[in-house]
Amino acid sequence: MIRDKIMTAFEHDSLRTYSQEDVQHILQLAIARQANAQNQEFSYEQILEIAGELQISPDAVQAAQQDWLAQQTEVKQRQAFDIYRRSKFKKRLGNYAIINSFFLVADFIGGGTLSWSLYIILSCGLFITLDIWNTFLSKGEDYELAFQKWNRQHQIKQTLNTIINKWFKALFISST
Incomplete structure (x- = not known):
């Protein structure tokens, strides 16, 4: 009974x-499962061997590797950009x-209570809320434009920096 169900499912x-x-998705999941089960990493030669079994040319593998490296570079750049945005936000928050705090103290010292400084805090709080939204939102056209500009x-x-370093090296070599 169970064998018949398995055979029917297989057929x-x-x-x-x-x-x-x-x-692509099925093979990606299968390779990930096997690699995780065996706690394994693959060498470039192993990738070429797997690709050969799938009748994928070494040129296609090399091109795919270059694309992957470019994607990894962009991921790292985006992570650096996000860290930069968060550090700038922390500075603005400080x-x-x-x-x-200055306005609160000035208001309290001036009148013994808090009155006008609360309006300033609320209006600044609105700007900080918008700043939080813009800083931690990492999708959309505004994010892409900011990332491209930063990049x-x-x-x-x-x-x-590269040009200046080469210039200093040339200057240092010529002076010795």
Whole structure:
């Protein structure tokens, strides 16, 4: 009885067709399960061997590896950008706390109660809430524009640092 059900399920699966995306996903899950079960990592040679069994050319594997490396670089850049945004937010939050503390103390010393400073705190609180929203929202067009702008500035700084370092090295070598 159970054997018949298994055979029927197997026959059903053998007749099923899959899209390219489904095949990629199924194989990705299978490789991940096997690697996790054996606590294994794969060398580049093993990747080429697996690809060869799937009739994937070494050129296609190399191109896919380059794409993967580019994606990993972008992921790291986005993580650095998110860390940068959070550090800038912490600085603005600290400034908010210092300025509003000053207004609270000035209001309390001036009148013995808190009155006008509460309006300032509430209005600044609105801006901080919007700042929180913009800082921790990591999707959408505004995020992408901010990331692209930061990335361009970051690349310009790296290029300038490289040029300056080469210039100093050349200057140091010529002076010795």
